[in-house]
Amino acid sequence: ETGVTQTPRHLVMGMTNKKSLKCEQHLGHNAMYWYKQSAKKPLELMFVYNFKEQTENNSVPSRFSPECPNSSHLFLHLHTLQPEDSALYLCASSHGTQGRETQYFGPGTRLLVL
Amino acid sequence: KNEVEQSPQNLTAQEGEFITINCSYSVGISALHWLQQHPGGGIVSLFMLSSGKKKHGRLIATINIQEKHSSLHITASHPRDSAVYICAARVEGAQKLVFGQGTRLTINP
Numbered sequence: 001e002t003g004v005t006q007t008p009r010h011l012v013m014g015m016t017n018k019k020s021l022k023c024e025q026h027l028g029h030n031a032m033y034w035y036k037q038s039a040k041k042p043l044e045l046m047f048v049y050n051f052k053e054q055t056e057n058n059s060v061p062s063r064f065s066p067e068c069p070n071s072s073h074l075f076l077h078l079h080t081l082q083p084e085d086s087a088l089y090l091c092a093s094s095h096g097t098q099g100r101e102t103q104y105f106g107p108g109t110r111l112l113v114l
Numbered sequence: 115k116n117e118v119e120q121s122p123q124n125l126t127a128q129e130g131e132f133i134t135i136n137c138s139y140s141v142g143i144s145a146l147h148w149l150q151q152h153p154g155g156g157i158v159s160l161f162m163l164s165s166g167k168k169k170h171g172r173l174i175a176t177i178n179i180q181e182k183h184s185s186l187h188i189t190a191s192h193p194r195d196s197a198v199y200i201c202a203a204r205v206e207g208a209q210k211l212v213f214g215q216g217t218r219l220t221i222n223p
Contacts, residue, residue, distance in 0.1 A: 042116060043200065043213035056210065090157060102147070103211070105157035 003027065004106035006091050012112045013081065021076040021109045023091030030095060032074040033103065034066060037088040049074060081113045117141045118203050120214035128222055133188040135217045137201030140182065147211065148175050148186050149200040157200070160186070191221045 004025045013019050025032065034046040048056035049068040063085075065077040074091055088110050092103040118139045127133060137146070148160040161168050161175040163184065168175050172191075177184040188195055201214040 040215075042118070042215045043202070043211075045210055048210075058210075092157075102159045102162050104159060105149075107156040 004091060004093055004104050006089075006106035006109050008109060009107060010110050010112075012114065013078065014114055015081060015083070017078075017081075019078045021078065021089055021091075021111075023074040023076075023106055025072055025074075025091075025093040025104070025106075027093060027095070027104060029093035029104070030071055031093060031101075032068060032071070033092040033094075034074065034076050035090040035092065035105075037090060037108070039087070043090070046076075078111075081111075083113050086111055086113045116215065117212045118201055118214040120199075120201050120217050122217060123215065124218045124220075126220045126222065127191055129192060131191050131221075133191050133195070133219065133221075135186045135199050135201075135219070137184045137186070137214055138182060139184075139201075139203045139212075141203060141212060142206040143182075143203045144206045145204040146177055146184050147202040147204065148184070149202060151198040151200060151216070153197075160199075188219075193221045193223050196220050 007022045030051050032049045036044045036046055045058050046060045047066045052068045052071055063080050067075040088108045090108045091106040094101040094103045121136045145162050145164045147162050149157050150160050151157045163175055163177040172189045174187040186199060196219055198216040198218050200216045202211045204211055
Protein backbone atom coordinates (compact mmCIF):
# COMPACT_ATOMS: atom_id res chain seq x y z
CA GLU A 1 0.00 0.00 0.00
CA THR A 2 1.32 3.43 -0.88
CA GLY A 3 0.56 7.01 0.04
CA VAL A 4 -1.14 8.31 3.14
CA THR A 5 -3.90 6.26 4.74
CA GLN A 6 -6.32 7.23 7.47
CA THR A 7 -8.63 5.16 9.62
CA PRO A 8 -11.44 5.19 10.29
CA ARG A 9 -12.90 6.99 7.29
CA HIS A 10 -16.06 7.85 9.20
CA LEU A 11 -16.63 8.15 12.94
CA VAL A 12 -19.64 9.03 15.04
CA MET A 13 -19.05 9.60 18.73
CA GLY A 14 -20.76 11.00 21.76
CA MET A 15 -19.39 13.88 23.76
CA THR A 16 -18.23 11.55 26.55
CA ASN A 17 -16.52 9.02 24.29
CA LYS A 18 -12.79 8.55 23.78
CA LYS A 19 -11.68 7.65 20.30
CA SER A 20 -8.52 7.83 18.21
CA LEU A 21 -7.83 8.69 14.61
CA LYS A 22 -4.93 6.97 12.90
CA CYS A 23 -2.73 8.12 10.04
CA GLU A 24 -0.03 6.10 8.35
CA GLN A 25 2.29 7.15 5.55
CA HIS A 26 4.23 4.76 3.36
CA LEU A 27 6.29 7.45 1.64
CA GLY A 28 9.33 7.58 3.90
CA HIS A 29 8.49 11.14 4.88
CA ASN A 30 9.84 12.89 7.98
CA ALA A 31 7.06 15.38 8.69
CA MET A 32 3.40 14.71 9.43
CA TYR A 33 0.48 17.06 9.94
CA TRP A 34 -3.08 17.10 11.27
CA TYR A 35 -5.60 19.46 9.66
CA LYS A 36 -9.22 20.21 10.43
CA GLN A 37 -11.72 21.10 7.73
CA SER A 38 -15.05 22.39 8.98
CA ALA A 39 -18.00 23.08 6.75
CA LYS A 40 -17.67 26.37 4.87
CA LYS A 41 -14.32 27.21 6.48
CA PRO A 42 -10.79 26.99 5.14
CA LEU A 43 -8.52 24.18 6.16
CA GLU A 44 -6.90 24.74 9.54
CA LEU A 45 -3.52 23.41 10.55
CA MET A 46 -3.67 21.72 13.96
CA PHE A 47 -0.33 20.03 14.63
CA VAL A 48 3.04 19.51 12.95
CA TYR A 49 5.51 16.73 13.75
CA ASN A 50 9.08 16.63 12.49
CA PHE A 51 11.04 13.45 13.10
CA LYS A 52 8.44 12.41 15.72
CA GLU A 53 8.75 15.68 17.63
CA GLN A 54 5.86 18.13 17.80
CA THR A 55 6.98 21.45 16.34
CA GLU A 56 3.66 23.24 16.08
CA ASN A 57 0.43 23.30 18.05
CA ASN A 58 -1.88 25.82 16.46
CA SER A 59 -3.75 26.70 19.68
CA VAL A 60 -5.67 23.45 19.57
CA PRO A 61 -7.86 22.64 22.60
CA SER A 62 -6.51 19.94 24.90
CA ARG A 63 -9.41 17.63 24.11
CA PHE A 64 -7.37 16.86 20.96
CA SER A 65 -4.18 15.02 21.84
CA PRO A 66 -1.73 14.02 19.10
CA GLU A 67 0.76 11.20 19.31
CA CYS A 68 3.57 10.37 16.91
CA PRO A 69 5.29 7.11 17.91
CA ASN A 70 7.44 7.06 14.77
CA SER A 71 7.84 8.94 11.51
CA SER A 72 5.29 6.73 9.73
CA HIS A 73 2.42 6.90 12.20
CA LEU A 74 0.41 9.74 13.63
CA PHE A 75 -2.57 9.53 15.96
CA LEU A 76 -5.13 12.03 17.12
CA HIS A 77 -6.73 11.06 20.41
CA LEU A 78 -10.15 12.55 20.99
CA HIS A 79 -11.75 13.04 24.41
CA THR A 80 -14.89 14.91 25.52
CA LEU A 81 -15.40 16.56 22.17
CA GLN A 82 -18.09 19.11 21.39
CA PRO A 83 -20.57 19.04 18.51
CA GLU A 84 -18.69 21.94 16.90
CA ASP A 85 -15.69 19.62 16.58
CA SER A 86 -17.56 17.74 13.88
CA ALA A 87 -15.43 18.11 10.76
CA LEU A 88 -13.19 16.35 8.30
CA TYR A 89 -9.80 15.63 9.85
CA LEU A 90 -7.02 15.33 7.33
CA CYS A 91 -3.54 13.97 7.82
CA ALA A 92 -0.67 14.91 5.55
CA SER A 93 3.03 14.16 5.25
CA SER A 94 6.02 15.71 3.54
CA HIS A 95 9.55 14.56 2.93
CA GLY A 96 11.32 17.61 4.23
CA THR A 97 10.88 19.72 7.29
CA GLN A 98 11.90 23.10 5.95
CA GLY A 99 8.51 24.10 4.65
CA ARG A 100 9.09 24.07 0.90
CA GLU A 101 8.00 20.55 0.07
CA THR A 102 4.72 19.27 -1.25
CA GLN A 103 2.44 17.79 1.35
CA TYR A 104 0.62 14.56 0.55
CA PHE A 105 -2.81 14.23 2.05
CA GLY A 106 -4.76 11.25 3.28
CA PRO A 107 -8.44 10.77 2.46
CA GLY A 108 -9.55 12.16 5.80
CA THR A 109 -11.74 10.98 8.65
CA ARG A 110 -15.20 12.49 8.68
CA LEU A 111 -16.12 12.95 12.35
CA LEU A 112 -19.57 13.59 13.74
CA VAL A 113 -19.90 14.45 17.43
CA LEU A 114 -23.37 14.05 18.88
CA LYS B 115 -10.38 39.02 6.05
CA ASN B 116 -8.62 35.74 5.30
CA GLU B 117 -4.93 35.94 4.45
CA VAL B 118 -5.65 33.87 1.33
CA GLU B 119 -8.67 34.71 -0.79
CA GLN B 120 -9.97 32.70 -3.72
CA SER B 121 -12.42 33.64 -6.42
CA PRO B 122 -14.89 32.63 -7.51
CA GLN B 123 -16.27 30.55 -4.64
CA ASN B 124 -18.43 28.55 -7.02
CA LEU B 125 -18.00 28.03 -10.75
CA THR B 126 -20.19 26.06 -13.13
CA ALA B 127 -19.18 25.61 -16.74
CA GLN B 128 -19.82 23.43 -19.75
CA GLU B 129 -17.49 20.69 -20.85
CA GLY B 130 -14.71 22.07 -23.00
CA GLU B 131 -14.63 25.55 -21.52
CA PHE B 132 -11.42 27.24 -20.37
CA ILE B 133 -11.48 27.62 -16.58
CA THR B 134 -9.63 30.17 -14.43
CA ILE B 135 -9.56 30.17 -10.64
CA ASN B 136 -7.83 33.03 -8.85
CA CYS B 137 -5.96 33.25 -5.57
CA SER B 138 -4.72 36.39 -3.83
CA TYR B 139 -2.71 36.42 -0.64
CA SER B 140 -1.58 39.08 1.80
CA VAL B 141 1.29 37.31 3.59
CA GLY B 142 4.88 36.84 2.55
CA ILE B 143 5.22 33.38 1.11
CA SER B 144 7.94 30.93 0.22
CA ALA B 145 5.66 28.84 -1.99
CA LEU B 146 2.08 28.52 -3.09
CA HIS B 147 0.19 25.25 -3.51
CA TRP B 148 -2.83 24.35 -5.57
CA LEU B 149 -4.79 21.38 -4.25
CA GLN B 150 -7.74 19.42 -5.57
CA GLN B 151 -10.31 17.94 -3.21
CA HIS B 152 -12.79 15.41 -4.52
CA PRO B 153 -16.14 14.55 -2.90
CA GLY B 154 -15.39 12.33 0.10
CA GLY B 155 -12.54 14.52 1.26
CA GLY B 156 -9.32 13.20 -0.29
CA ILE B 157 -6.91 15.95 -1.32
CA VAL B 158 -4.40 15.79 -4.14
CA SER B 159 -1.55 18.23 -4.52
CA LEU B 160 -1.56 19.66 -8.06
CA PHE B 161 1.22 22.23 -8.05
CA MET B 162 3.75 23.91 -5.85
CA LEU B 163 4.93 27.28 -7.19
CA SER B 164 7.43 29.83 -6.05
CA SER B 165 7.66 31.75 -9.32
CA GLY B 166 6.55 31.75 -12.94
CA LYS B 167 4.39 29.07 -14.42
CA LYS B 168 3.94 25.30 -14.29
CA LYS B 169 1.98 23.02 -16.61
CA HIS B 170 0.76 19.48 -16.09
CA GLY B 171 -1.50 18.07 -18.77
CA ARG B 172 -4.51 20.35 -19.08
CA LEU B 173 -3.68 22.23 -15.89
CA ILE B 174 -1.61 25.38 -15.78
CA ALA B 175 -0.66 27.35 -12.68
CA THR B 176 0.89 30.80 -12.66
CA ILE B 177 2.10 33.06 -9.92
CA ASN B 178 2.98 36.77 -9.79
CA ILE B 179 4.99 37.36 -6.63
CA GLN B 180 4.92 41.16 -6.94
CA GLU B 181 1.14 41.24 -7.23
CA LYS B 182 0.67 38.40 -4.68
CA HIS B 183 -1.61 36.59 -7.05
CA SER B 184 -1.83 33.11 -8.53
CA SER B 185 -4.15 31.54 -11.06
CA LEU B 186 -5.07 27.97 -11.88
CA HIS B 187 -6.24 27.34 -15.44
CA ILE B 188 -7.91 24.25 -16.85
CA THR B 189 -8.03 23.87 -20.61
CA ALA B 190 -10.66 21.73 -22.36
CA SER B 191 -12.48 21.13 -19.08
CA HIS B 192 -14.12 17.77 -18.45
CA PRO B 193 -16.77 16.61 -15.96
CA ARG B 194 -14.09 14.64 -14.09
CA ASP B 195 -12.44 18.00 -13.28
CA SER B 196 -15.39 18.74 -10.99
CA ALA B 197 -13.95 19.19 -7.51
CA VAL B 198 -13.02 21.82 -4.98
CA TYR B 199 -9.77 23.58 -5.81
CA ILE B 200 -7.85 25.02 -2.91
CA CYS B 201 -5.04 27.53 -2.89
CA ALA B 202 -2.61 27.35 0.03
CA ALA B 203 0.18 29.79 0.82
CA ARG B 204 3.24 28.63 2.69
CA VAL B 205 4.13 31.40 5.12
CA GLU B 206 7.68 32.62 4.62
CA GLY B 207 10.08 31.14 7.16
CA ALA B 208 7.58 28.58 8.49
CA GLN B 209 6.02 25.25 7.66
CA LYS B 210 2.59 26.68 8.20
CA LEU B 211 0.15 26.59 5.30
CA VAL B 212 -2.66 29.14 5.14
CA PHE B 213 -5.57 27.96 3.04
CA GLY B 214 -8.09 29.73 0.88
CA GLN B 215 -11.72 28.81 1.29
CA GLY B 216 -11.75 26.80 -1.92
CA THR B 217 -13.50 27.10 -5.27
CA ARG B 218 -16.16 24.53 -6.06
CA LEU B 219 -15.96 23.73 -9.77
CA THR B 220 -18.72 21.86 -11.57
CA ILE B 221 -18.28 20.91 -15.21
CA ASN B 222 -21.48 19.83 -16.91
CA PRO B 223 -21.40 17.47 -19.90
